[in-house]
Amino acid sequence: MPFDQLTVPELTDALGEHKYIADRGLSTALLLALKLGKPLLLEGEVGVGKTELARTVSAMFGRELIRLQCYEGIDMHQALYEWDYARQMLFVRSLGSDEASDDQLFGPRFLLERPLLQAVRAGDQCVLLIDEVDRADDEFEAFLLELLGDYQVTIPEVGTIKAQSRPIVILTSNRTRELHDALKRRCLYTWIGFPESDREVEIVRSRLPEVGPVLANQVVSAVNRLRAMDLEKLPGVAETIDWTNSVSALGSNSLTAEIALDTLGAVVKDRDDLEFASRNIQDVIS
Ligand SMILES: Nc1ncnc2c1ncn2[C@@H]1O[C@H](COP(=O)(O)OP(=O)(O)OP(=O)(O)O)[C@@H](O)[C@H]1O
Numbered sequence: 617m618p619f620d621q622l623t624v625p626e627l628t629d630a631l632g633e634h635k636y637i638a639d640r641g642l643s644t645a646l647l648l649a650l651k652l653g654k655p656l657l658l659e660g661e662v663g664v665g666k667t668e669l670a671r672t673v674s675a676m677f678g679r680e681l682i683r684l685q686c687y688e689g690i691d692m693h694q695a696l697y698e699w700d701y702a703r704q705m706l707f708v709r710s711l712g713s714d715e716a717s718d719d720q721l722f723g724p725r726f727l728l729e730r731p732l733l734q735a736v737r738a739g740d741q742c743v744l745l746i747d748e749v750d751r752a753d754d755e756f757e758a759f760l761l762e763l764l765g766d767y768q769v770t771i772p773e774v775g776t777i778k779a780q781s782r783p784i785v786i787l788t789s790n791r792t793r794e795l796h797d798a799l800k801r802r803c804l805y806t807w808i809g810f811p812e813s814d815r816e817v818e819i820v821r822s823r824l825p826e827v828g829p830v831l832a833n834q835v836v837s838a839v840n841r842l843r844a845m846d847l848e849k850l851p852g853v854a855e856t857i858d859w860t861n862s863v864s865a866l867g868s869n870s871l872t873a874e875i876a877l878d879t880l881g882a883v884v885k886d887r888d889d890l891e892f893a894s895r896n897i898q899d900v901i902s
């Protein structure tokens with residue numbers, strides 16, 4: 617699907633066909649990212665479909681999804697490239713150290729591609745997901761700037777490698793810390809909050825087509841009441857889906873207090889929250 621002619625409603629429909637229900641704001645941000653060839657930075661609550669959007673976009677355009685999961689302490693070697701030391705060593709032994717030149721040793725033959733290098737090489741054949749970038753540290757964020765701004769990476773021993781065509785790049789953050797302006801400036805930004813009730817019912821029904829509208833509506837209302845309570849961890853859309861699925865798996869097509877109590881662990885995942893919600897179950901379901 618070429619995206620230069622694509623409109624916002626068409627993109628929303630195409631996402632919907634892949635079971636991803638996007639509101640106008642998100643579809644617009646995504647469309648602009650595609651048309652302008654800029655990375656899209658998604659910040660938002662937990663479990664609201666940030667990672668899923670990248671998966672859906674890759675499926676929709678039939679492109680490979682290359683995923684870099686960020687974590688504390690991640691560095692260039694996990695993200696970009698590594699040298700295959702074991703094979704370098706064997707090569708040196710087979711030749712004798714005098715004959716093995718640096719060019720041979722630090723050349724393409726022994727370069728192990730990690731996700732960012734894979735993505736630069738794959739260009740417009742892939743979607744690059746840089747997931748949970750807020751977990752990485754400042755230094756790593758700075759390291760990403762070259763890629764995000766110029767679609768190129770630099771390997772000290774090899775030089776700069778530029779993508780021949782632009783990959784679609786999606787970054788996500790749970791906002792455990794503020795990201796730098798320099799990174800944000802290179803991206804289009806959008807915030808994904810909890811969906812409106814109608815939209816959340818639509819999401820549940822698209823993911824669980826066997827579930828009836830009554831149950832879907834009841835669970836979404838109950839989740840919204842939980843979100844309004846003073847809980848430690850607010851349930852995301854993923855939890856709404858899990859809860860609906862749990863109730864349905866027990867053979868029930870409506871949410872009673874009893875069934876809600878039995879299945880609360882699908883939606884509330886903190887001990888104190890669980891105690892609080894159990895004590896107030898009538899407020900949750902009514
Ligand atoms: N708009 C949506 N349309 C369809 N499904 C959705 C939507 N939002 C969330 N989901 C569902 O919720 C699940 C969780 O979404 P996802 O893992 O993408 O959340 P996330 O925002 O990346 O969460 P986290 O911050 O915990 O990583 C998905 O597998 C998908 O089934």
Ligand SMILES: [Mg+2]
Nearest residue numbers: 666667668788
């Ligand atoms: Mg995620």
